[in-house]
Amino acid sequence: DLRVDGFAVGTNYLDVCDSSYGEGAEDARSMSAGIRGVLRGEHRSFEQVYACHSLTKKHWFRAIVTPVEVEECRFALVTHIDITQQALAEQSLREQVRRHQMLAAEFSKERERLITAQAVAKVGSWETDLLTLEVSWSEETYRIFEADPASFIPTHQSFLNAVHPDDRSMVAGAFRESLSEKDTRSIDHRILLPGG
Numbered sequence: 544d545l546r547v548d549g550f551a552v553g554t555n556y557l558d559v560c561d562s563s564y565g566e567g568a569e570d571a572r573s574m575s576a577g578i579r580g581v582l583r584g585e586h587r588s589f590e591q592v593y594a595c596h597s598l599t600k601k602h603w604f605r606a607i608v609t610p611v612e613v614e615e616c617r618f619a620l621v622t623h624i625d626i627t628q629q630a631l632a633e634q635s636l637r638e639q640v641r642r643h644q645m646l647a648a649e650f651s652k653e654r655e656r657l658i659t660a661q662a663v664a665k666v667g668s669w670e671t672d673l674l675t676l677e678v679s680w681s682e683e684t685y686r687i688f689e690a691d692p693a694s695f696i697p698t699h700q701s702f703l704n705a706v707h708p709d710d711r712s713m714v715a716g717a718f719r720e721s722l723s724e725k726d727t728r729s730i731d732h733r734i735l736l737p738g739g
Contacts, residue, residue: 556621567594574606581608581619592626603630658682671699673722678702689736707733 546565560575570593577589589608596602604623611618658681661667667684671677676699685692688705695701699718706714710732717728 570594578608578619578621581610582617584610584617592630601631602627662686669697669702676700688734689738705734707735709733 547559547563549562550559557575557578560571560578563571570591574591574593577586577591580586581589587610589606591606592603593606594601594603603626605626607622607624609620609622611620657668661681661683665683665687667687668681669684670679678697678699678701680688680690680692680697682692684697685695688695690697690705703711703715713730714732717730720726721728
């Protein structure tokens with residue numbers, strides 16, 4: 544809430560800016576310094592975005608200060624443009640980005656917890672894209688299969704190749720049934736490790 548003592552019509556704008564106090568006083572003084580800089584020829588122009596909220600509504604403005612020279616006199620033209628809609632949109636976008644970052648951080652923590660839990664329990668997990676049959680493995684699944692994540696590409700076929708030959712048809716059949724019936728299957732099977 545910006546406050547000025549003795550404010551009235553005709554009061555010098557720069558004096559108002561310099562003597563203001565309360566919320567927004569820093570913006571007012573910055574505006575005064577910018578206008579004075581333009582008047583002294585120190586800046587070609589000056590721009591500042593500031594808030595000017597009422598009791599019932601929030602408003603933001605962009606002030607643009609440009610010099611005007613008429614004969615020997617130098618003036619400053621101060622234009623105030625209402626940018627409330629843009630400011631509200633940017634504020635909403637910043638809030639969405641902040642929420643997204645919080646969710647991403649929480650997701651990262653949960654992922655780390657899952658990795659730790661899988662390592663402790665020696666339980667791996669994977670996901671299969673049903674359209675491409677591309678597979679993504681958890682870190683623990685790589686460890687269980689003794690596969691190097693840098694060189695081993697998990698696919699449905701490479702997984703089946705790692706299943707013991709005597710169990711492959713059972714595993715492939717369970718996968719097909721689960722896919723066609725859209726239901727889970729629970730089976731035990733052996734795997735072949737790189738060392739035999």
